[in-house]
Amino acid sequence: MIFYFTGTGNSYAAALGIQQEVGGELINITDCLQKGRYEFAPEKDEAAGFVFPVYFGGLPSIVNDFLERVHFASSPEYLYGVLTYGGRFFGAGGMLEKKIKDSGLELSAVFGLKMPANYAIMYEPPREEEADEILEGSAKRLEEILEQILDRALVKEGTSKSEVETSIKFYPRYNKDRQTAPFYVDDQCVSCGICAERCPVKAIELIDGTPTWIKETCVFCMSCLRCNAIQYGDVLKGRYRYRHPIFRKKTKGKTECH
Ligand SMILES: Cc1cc2nc3c(=O)[nH]c(=O)nc-3n(C[C@H](O)[C@H](O)[C@H](O)COP(=O)(O)O)c2cc1C
Ligand code: SF4
Ligand code: SF4
Structure with missing residues (x-):
């Protein structure tokens, strides 16, 4: 196993x-x-x-x-x-x-x-x-x-x-760094809910169609960042978000989250 x-x-x-x-x-x-x-x-x-x-x-x-x-x-x-x-x-x-x-x-x-x-x-x-x-x-x-x-x-x-x-x-x-408060979504978000589904600890919930971080801390696994609509303060602007080729798929929508 x-x-x-x-x-x-x-x-x-x-x-x-x-x-x-x-x-x-x-x-x-x-x-x-x-x-x-x-x-x-x-x-x-x-x-x-x-x-x-x-x-x-x-x-x-x-x-x-x-x-x-x-x-x-x-x-x-x-x-x-x-x-x-x-x-x-x-x-x-x-x-x-x-x-x-x-x-x-x-x-x-x-x-x-x-x-x-x-x-x-x-x-x-x-x-x-x-x-x-x-x-x-x-x-x-x-x-x-x-x-x-x-x-x-x-x-x-x-x-x-x-x-x-x-x-x-x-x-x-x-434990100090893995705070969710700086997370938010910008106007690229299409309310698909994939980020919430992917979060391993269910730290994200769609509230009125907007992903909202409902826990103070999370695993900080970077999984949700596969969607370009997700921001963390200013630090992710223009920054590449890594994913292994096994998770890369050709993007049709503008968010690159699928
Ligand atoms: C919160 C966080 C902390 C990390 N700390 C280290 C580290 O101390 N040393 C290191 O070499 N890589 C560190 N990394 C990089 C990851 O360990 C590395 O990219 C890993 O292969 C990612 O695996 P995954 O794609 O299965 O999530 C860190 C990544 C994250 C997100
Ligand atoms: S995955 Fe991206 S587009 Fe979909 S709800 Fe989350 S932030 Fe919005
Ligand atoms: S970084 Fe990982 S644990 Fe934190 S909100 Fe995003 S998907 Fe969830």
């Missing part, structure tokens, strides 16, 4: 790549939280993988929430993480290891997979051509990781004391 969370498609694409080679059920962490699905029974010898993006050197809030609730009928024999990141992995492996331990489980391996950086609220993400070059490197790296997963290698990246200390210092900024 492969549990995944994704905002802009990188981790979903990685999870699909792992499933194609390793097999097992692909399980969307967002769906589990929305449907209250927390009980899992791995088969004998079955591995369990967690695939998700690194946020501020640590775990997305939604992944923390899931790991606090998940329960396995029997401990998976090989439990691994593949964490996608854009530039600096820091001690993300150690942050996952600790969370897994707090959940009463044991992490066997954790790998960092560099992919295009998607944090458009913070910086300009790579545009399609540059992103596709980065993704070529990601595909090669994923092949190495797949071999290690199949060999059940006990590799733990980003778990050294100094790396984890850096993450522990950096990570609190995530």
Whole structure:
């Protein structure tokens, strides 16, 4: 079984790549939280993988929430993480290891997979051509990781004391930054409701046809930014909004959200 969370498609694409080679059920962490699905029974010898993006050197809030609730009928024999990141992995492996331990489980391996950086609220993400070059490197790296997963290698990246200390210092900024107050929609919005459907924590609601952020904080996954009508203060004006090719579709409407 492969549990995944994704905002802009990188981790979903990685999870699909792992499933194609390793097999097992692909399980969307967002769906589990929305449907209250927390009980899992791995088969004998079955591995369990967690695939998700690194946020501020640590775990997305939604992944923390899931790991606090998940329960396995029997401990998976090989439990691994593949964490996608854009530039600096820091001690993300150690942050996952600790969370897994707090959940009463044991992490066997954790790998960092560099992919295009998607944090458009913070910086300009790579545009399609540059992103596709980065993704070529990601595909090669994923092949190495797949071999290690199949060999059940006990590799733990980003778990050294100094790396984890850096993450522990950096990570609190995530909780400060993930405020929804600056989100709003401009006049490109056609009230289709896709942003609200896509939000993993239902932080967006259409009120009289206008997307409205109804929660103070969110995961900050950048998924809703796939629609160009969505703004965050002034920072996104003219800025490219990244999505993995798996989420790219030719646009007919003016909002580029479909
Ligand atoms: C809120 C936020 C924080 C991030 N923090 C980091 C980070 O600390 N280090 C890093 O290398 N990339 C960071 N990134 C980039 C993502 O980890 C990276 O682009 C990831 O592959 C996105 O995965 P997804 O497409 O599955 O959502 C961050 C992105 C977001 C949105
Ligand atoms: S996805 Fe875009 S166009 Fe559709 S409701 Fe949301 S902001 Fe408006
Ligand atoms: S509001 Fe947007 S950035 Fe925040 S969790 Fe929902 S989809 Fe992600």
